Amino acid sequence: MDRHTATPQVDSLPGPRARKRVDYHHEFAARSTYVYEFVWDILEDAAGPFCTDADGNVLLDFTSHVGAAPLGYNNPKILDPMAEFELVDPLKIAGQDFYTTAGDPDSPEFPGPAELMDRLVDATSHYDMDTAFLSNSGAEAVENGIKICYDDTGGKYGITFEGAFHGRTLGALSLNRSKEVYRRKYPEIVGIHDAPFCDDTGCTPATCSCGFFAGDTSQLRRMLHPEKGYVNADEVAFLIMEPIQGEGGYRFPSDAFMQEVADLCAEHDILLVADEIQSGMGRTGKLWGADHYPIEPDVITAAKGLRVGATVAKKEVFPDEKSRLSSTWGAGAILDTMQGALTFDAIHEYDLLQNATDRGEQAKRRLREVDLPTVEDVRGLGLMLAVEFDSKERRNAVMDACLQRGLLTLGCGYKTLRLLPPLDVTEREIDLACEILVEAIGSVADAS
Ligand SMILES: Cc1ncc(COP(=O)(O)O)c(C=O)c1O
Known part of the structure; x- marks a missing residue:
């Protein structure tokens, strides 16, 4: 197929083979999210x-694939270097217990977990981040993101935003404020407070229609006010936000909103976690959604286009003690880290x-x-x-x-x-x- 001349051609959709595959799949699959009966051959x-x-x-x-295949299908920028790699077994190593030579000076063309973390740190160096923890999914990247904040600050509260989506594990879903179906009947982390999210790029305190600014203050400032507020700012472990909300509706906030968030985090020493699982890896024309706004995240969570989960921050935010963070498959398979690293390379090279x-x-x-x-x-x-x-x-x-x-x-x-x-x-x-x-x-x- 030549992408320069290809055009969509549909006979019937879903056709008979697709329908059969879908039926077979659902004979065994628990109910999850399926958008279409689209079956990729x-x-x-x-x-x-x-x-x-x-x-x-x-x-x-x-x-x-919801941003998880950021360079589309069979992209030679990813496939050609990978085609040189002779498969080994195990491909999926217990990456946080063992190391490999993948990517070392003898094989720089096959970047491994260390090279992926190197690239991640390089991609976040403008936020002075120097340390990464690799995991398997976006939800895990978020879980580890908030864990390190709790650990670092000793705080018991977290702040999230209306419309937010951060994943489906119990910790991550406690931060969700998009559709009710995600949280129904599930227990949650206590102490998570929320504030309105701005979805008007032109919003200012004087013209606000999103509900974040009201009167001469913002809802967040009101929440954290030392006398009139209901959350003790000293006990806040983190504020988590998608710089641009994804699942919640592709909502693009204003600079004024972001500035107020940044100011409050700075005033109260609150760690700002930017969930870049959907908005990161170049999707918005900058590497991270946060790069468009006057905010300086302390922690970045990435996944999807990265092919593995990642929590990135300054070294001092991560626990020193061994075993506070770990995961057998953290960093996924050798091919996953290779794809993630090559994706970074392709973004820069092309x-x-x-x-x-x-x-x-x-x-x-x-x-x-x-x-x-x-x-x-x-x-x-x-x-x-x-x-x-x-x-x-x-x-x-x-x-x-x-x-x-x-x-x-x-x-x-x-x-x-x-x-x-x-x-x-x-x-x-x-x-x-x-x-x-x-x-x-x-x-x-x-x-x-
Ligand atoms: C902003 C955001 N955070 C977290 C997640 C969860 O990622 P995963 O499905 O890989 O656990 C998603 C997934 O869509 C997301 O969009």
């Missing part, structure tokens, strides 16, 4: 954002931050120049792109109409559709996706 052609499904349909995938910025601007321009009465907002930073509709039903119908035309998209928030193309997406691919999306929106303009 791993033996068939796929390149960049194009892939072939189980029935031979060619799809334009603008989900990048100037993918600039590409993400340019292509994101192109997509917004293309969508905004069309009159789309059912669309309430087109927004985005880099390739973290969102289209908000007038109703949830409309959003769902548009996603389905896109799928039938061969474009894979995702939902988020209540009535928002999100687009996460690969970081090296081309001008032609953005045009193609926008064309399909506009046509799909037009086709369901009458849905209620």
Whole structure:
């Protein structure tokens, strides 16, 4: 498949083989999140954002597997170096109990866990971070992020934001304030307080409509006020935020909001954890979502595009004592760390931050120049792109109409559709996706 000429081709979706695979899968699978009956045929052609499904349909995938495949399918920038690696067994080592030579001076082309941590520290050096802990998933990166804050400060409280999503393990889900279904019936960490999250990039204390600023102060400042507040700031272990909320609806906050968060963290010595699991690894045109704002995180959590989980911070925030943090598979398999490190290399070598910025601007321009009465907002930073509709039903119908035309998209928030193309997406691919999306929106303009 040549991605420079490929176009989506859909016969029927899901076709008979896809349906059979899905049914077989669900014979054994516990109920989880499945967006579509889209079955990627791993033996068939796929390149960049194009892939072939189980029935031979060619799809334009603008989900990048929820950002976990940041360079799309079969990207030679990742695959070519990996193809040189002769498989060994075990590939998945007990990485926090043993070491390997992967990536050492004799094999720099096969970067291992140490090289991945080196790259992570380099990517966060502007926040003076110098230490990383590798884990297996985003939720674990968050769990370890808050654990080190509790340990470092001795505080018993945490602060999160309305609309937040930080994962599904018990600790991480205690921080969630998006859909109720995630937390229902599960016990939670005590002492987690929340504040409104700003979703208006132009918001100021004088014009605020998000509820964060009220009167002459902010909700957070009110919460932490030494006399009038209800949370003792000295006992706050961390404040955790997605610099740009993902699952909660691709919500982009204002500088004023971020400045107030940064000021309060500085005034009260509160550790600021930036959950970059969705907004990091170049997705927004900068390496981290936080890089767009006047904040200075103390801890960064990453996963998805990194292929493993990572908690990054200054050395002094991590516990000194052995065994406070550990995980058998921490750092995943040798191939995972290699992919993560090569992803960083590709971002730098091929100037993918600039590409993400340019292509994101192109997509917004293309969508905004069309009159789309059912669309309430087109927004985005880099390739973290969102289209908000007038109703949830409309959003769902548009996603389905896109799928039938061969474009894979995702939902988020209540009535928002999100687009996460690969970081090296081309001008032609953005045009193609926008064309399909506009046509799909037009086709369901009458849905209620
Ligand atoms: C911002 C954010 N934090 C944490 C997570 C949890 O990551 P994982 O599903 O790898 O546990 C996600 C997953 O979507 C996420 O978007």
